[in-house]
Amino acid sequence: MNHFPALGSYPAARLRRNRADDWTRRLVAENTLSVNDLIWPIFLKEGVGRNEPVSSMPGQLRVSLNELIDHVGRAVELGIPAIALFPATSPERKDSEGSEALNPDNLVCKAARLLKSTFPTLGLIGDVALDPYTDHGHDGVLRKGLVANDESLELLACQAIVQAQAGIDTLAPSDMMDGRIGVLRSALDAADLKDVRLMSYAAKYASGFYGPFRDALGSSGALKGDKRTYQMDPANSDEALREVALDLQEGADMVMVKPGMPYLDIIQRVKATFAVPTFAYQVSGEYSMLKGAIDHGWLDPDKVILESLLAFKRAGCSGVLTYFAIEAAQRLNRG
Numbered sequence: 248m249n250h251f252p253a254l255g256s257y258p259a260a261r262l263r264r265n266r267a268d269d270w271t272r273r274l275v276a277e278n279t280l281s282v283n284d285l286i287w288p289i290f291l292k293e294g295v296g297r298n299e300p301v302s303s304m305p306g307q308l309r310v311s312l313n314e315l316i317d318h319v320g321r322a323v324e325l326g327i328p329a330i331a332l333f334p335a336t337s338p339e340r341k342d343s344e345g346s347e348a349l350n351p352d353n354l355v356c357k358a359a360r361l362l363k364s365t366f367p368t369l370g371l372i373g374d375v376a377l378d379p380y381t382d383h384g385h386d387g388v389l390r391k392g393l394v395a396n397d398e399s400l401e402l403l404a405c406q407a408i409v410q411a412q413a414g415i416d417t418l419a420p421s422d423m424m425d426g427r428i429g430v431l432r433s434a435l436d437a438a439d440l441k442d443v444r445l446m447s448y449a450a451k452y453a454s455g456f457y458g459p460f461r462d463a464l465g466s467s468g469a470l471k472g473d474k475r476t477y478q479m480d481p482a483n484s485d486e487a488l489r490e491v492a493l494d495l496q497e498g499a500d501m502v503m504v505k506p507g508m509p510y511l512d513i514i515q516r517v518k519a520t521f522a523v524p525t526f527a528y529q530v531s532g533e534y535s536m537l538k539g540a541i542d543h544g545w546l547d548p549d550k551v552i553l554e555s556l557l558a559f560k561r562a563g564c565s566g567v568l569t570y571f572a573i574e575a576a577q578r579l580n581r582g
């Protein structure tokens with residue numbers, strides 16, 4: 248069936264006409280990518296000392312607190328609206344309950360206070376989940392060998408409050424426990440932190456693409472088993488809509504789909520169904536795939552970085568968490 252009878256067909260219809268010059272290409276472009284779409288995830292390292300390269304993510308660093316202002320200053324200068332903080336916690340601070348997550352002087356909280364006082368207008372996103380802090384590497388606590396949903400929620404709520412009090416303005420729960428958005432929202436309300444935003448990792452899949460991230464945080468060696476009892480099955484799509492519906496009902500301000508590129512179909516369905524601010528996480532494995540090929544000279548960074556990010560806009564995203572944020576912003580600012 249012809250859905251566009253009025254348009255006729257070749258030779259009257261020649262779609263190449265609009266592609267013939269830069270000016271028409273710019274006029275008919277349906278989507279744009281700008282610096283306003285970028286969120287830069289940053290790994291933090293304890294102690295004062297040198298930054299450390301992350302070997303499975305060439306170009307990314309674990310940043311120590313004394314280097315943090317210079318490091319983040321680059322994002323601020325480029326106009327990147329927000330960064331997301333992830334702590335590489337040293338093994339001696341990890342335990343089975345992830346207690347360090349509740350320490351108001353933990354790495355994320357120290358970084359948040361420092362960054363808020365230096366860059367008051369920069370958005371700070373804090374990860375809510377226990378895996379950087381547990382010696383078993385799971386996002387919640389274990390009871391009888393299983394990740395216990397409701398016990399974990401209590402700890403996650405405390406973790407959220409501690410971060411918000413340190414200056415984190417957007418909490419991003421990545422734990423995938425059921426009910427955590429509602430619990431976090433009421434905990435924030437009770438603590439008079441009503442303006443703190445919740446960016447829910449609503450549809451987070453049990454993905455192999457997180458491998459380099461777990462290396463960066465040192466949680467891959469620690470992780471016992473896998474996360475398939477709480478993260479979503481990559482086979483599922485309808486279920487993502489249920490996850491998003493619940494999180495919105497419970498008080499999420501923004502939702503996220505993760506990973507990104509292999510899940511563009513999910514992003515599109517979420518945006519079409521709910522019409523709410525939707526984000527994607529172009530995760531560590533996606534970065535390392537592209538970066539590895541770029542470093543070998545097999546892909547052209549001037550083409551693939553912005554193309555991969557524009558794909559998220561086309562699918563319906565408001566913005567993207569990407570380790571390419573700096574490189575993308577530099578290219579966008581160059582015009």
Ligand SMILES: NCc1[nH]cc(CCC(=O)O)c1CC(=O)O
Nearest residue numbers: 376378421456457460530531532
């Ligand atoms: N709560 C853990 C968390 N938060 C963000 C990522 C992955 C990000 C990336 O791969 O870049 C993960 C990994 C996991 O679930 O094991």
Ligand SMILES: [Mg+2]
Nearest residue numbers: 423424425490
């Ligand atoms: Mg959920």
